[in-house]
Amino acid sequence: MTVWNEEVDVLVAGTGGGLAGAYTAAREGLSVAVVEATDKFGGTTAYSGGGGMWFPGNPVLRRAGVDDSFEDALTYYRAVVGDRTPVELQETYVRGGARVIEYLERDESFAFHMYPWPDYFGKAPKARVDGKRHIVPAPLRAAELGELSESVRGPLSTDRHGAPQPESLIGGRALVGRFLLAMSKYPNVSLRRNAPLVELVVEDGGVVGAIVEVEGVRTAIRTRRGVLLAAGGFEGNDELRQRFGVPGVARDTMGPSGNQGRAHEAAMAVGADTDLMDQAWWSPGLIHPDGRAAFALWFTAGIFVNQRGERFVNESAPYDRLGREVIAGMANGSVTLPYWMIYDDTAGVVPPVQASNVPMVETEKYIEARLWHTADTLEELAAKLDIPGDSLAATVIRFNELADKGVDEDLGRGDEAYDRAFTNGASPLVPIRKGPFHAAAFGISDLGTKGGLRTDTAARVLDTSGAPIRGLYAAGNTMAAVSGTAYPGGGNPIGASVLFSHLAVLDMLDR
Structure with a gap:
């Protein structure tokens, strides 16, 4: 029997788009523990120069007078992705982005701008060649974030060449920073670095917590609502790349070195199904x-x-x-x-x-x-x-x-x-x-692997029979990409990560 060291409502592994789930949990009154495998928050998201999200019909675009419809966006998305992923999952993504931005914009910590970026398959039906399905986070002055700004990963010029940290966070770093800023208002959030999730704990057929190595010490965290795995891909692990047939090598990925696939392996060990494991962005x-x-x-x-x-x-x-x-x-x-x-x-x-x-x-x-x-x-x-x-x-x-x-x-x-x-x-x-x-x-x-755990439209992880594993959720590059083998437009990876992390916690609220 597991001896628990602590108990929370929600455990989130990963600090890129997964922070959307942590923020949602905190805002809705749940206690949440956020664990990051490395010494910096942000994951691959923090390395994104734009931090864009492909969210058709969102309020930022509507205020700018963009004339688009979810039906047109779905026509485009389905034409590009095909039947490689479930239609209902594709529809959840295309329709859901607008709602998550509406949710975030109710908090003054968040601000977004339209940044036109053409759809990547310009000849597909209903493509937006003007790029008006894409938004980016507004820059955030490091001073507004305070000491937390030093804990945000990147930029690449700093991490690879030792350049000084800029005075403002932009792109993916701004998105990560804004989530951290928003969560700092809530007392029911704990943030931990150097704390990889290494094992899931199952009781009566459901996930009830996880083992996290906090500074090398195994810590058992029990969860009342669920575990969200949003810990990135496994692009930094050459052994897993070879096992699943992912071309290229870890040395050449843009993902941070901490993306070793530990969350994938922990989920597979409790029966999670996977898909697209030979794929990357x-x-x-x-x-x-x-x-x-x-x-x-x-x-x-x-x-x-x-x-x-x-x-x-x-x-x-x-x-x-x-x-x-x-x-x-x-x-x-x-x-x-x-x-x-x-x-x-x-x-x-x-x-x-x-x-x-x-x-x-x-x-x-x-x-x-x-x-x-x-x-x-x-x-x-x-x-x-x-x-x-x-x-x-x-x-x-x-x-x-x-x-x-x-x-x-x-x-x-x-x-x-x-x-x-x-x-x-x-x-x-x-x-x-x-x-x-x-x-x-x-x-x-x-930009990272895109193969991962199969999920349903609520981001619940599915087992090999197609049934949800109670208490286990996935998003980001830990989740099998909703876009399948395609990359429909800039902002798909981060957008899907933010949305499905948010949806995961909304589902937990109903438990």
Whole structure:
């Protein structure tokens, strides 16, 4: 029999979008213990540059006069996701985001802005190419959060390069900060760092608590209402990545190192079912001198070529779609790592990457690491990359012809709204003519795994027979993604995490 060290209404594991559940519990009068596996709050959410949420029809958008409907948004979402996930789960997400923002905006701690970001499948029916299904949290001054601001993860410039903490929290850090600020008003919340959840406790067929290692000491926490697992994915665990067939390696993920899949394993040990375990939120990754490939987007020029010196992908496509094309090429042998961005000297030696997420360091370090190369001719550049010179030259000639036409007849670059999001609607086809010519090494990165525990529309975790496990809930990347193998639009991961964490606690209130 378990000897309990303490008892609360709700236990929340994870401090990214899972904080929405903790906040809801506290606001509704429940006692809640929040446990974070690492020394910082925020999880992968805190590394998001925008902290966006894809919530069609929410009050922020309505106040801005956006004319949209849930039916249109559902038409788009279903067209993109298909039947890979239950229709009722998709509908819960598309319709539920507006209600959770209404709930949060009743608290002055929260503020959001519309930030147009095109849907990622612009040719799908009812896509919003104007991006008006997307909102972001308003920046938060660190002084408003006080000492808690120092406990928020990130930004990446600080964590990877030791840069000073900025005076304001923006993007995902602002969202995390606002949840922490809101919860600080309630006495019924405890926040603990360095406290991973390692085991669930089951009595009479239901989860009644968990074992948490608080600073290395096993602590048994009993729950009266439920346990919410929102502890991120398992992208930081190479053994689990290999077991479930997730391409790439832990070194190259954008998730924090604490995302080891402990919550997944604890749930599977008590009979939880899983889905999408070979999936992640993919992206191309600029390789840095430390050897790590990091999420990069907003390419203002350049083309990607494989080891044959040939283009193989629409370089301006949404990052997950682009990443999946790289992985498909790796699977069929047409792409090996690294692949190369080829660009000319119009803007100099630094690659035309406007959002490297992990800030670039000194140019000399990339050159010394043989990650960036320069040559007077394309043939000389190809020799440095060990790819066929005649093939690379022919590829560039062909691309320049397409750029002059303004239409990518080969790979469709520029055919969708997202492709032109960073060029103010202009063609992203920029010719490569001015020598010397340059190459930068790229790999595959991810924003975290998206495989996890199967849930119903109340975020209740399901067992392998499809029945809910009493007292156990999941959200975020610990939950099998509602979007299946697709990435419908920016803000889907954080949006789903916030919504299903909130819904989990609303269900607990009915228990």
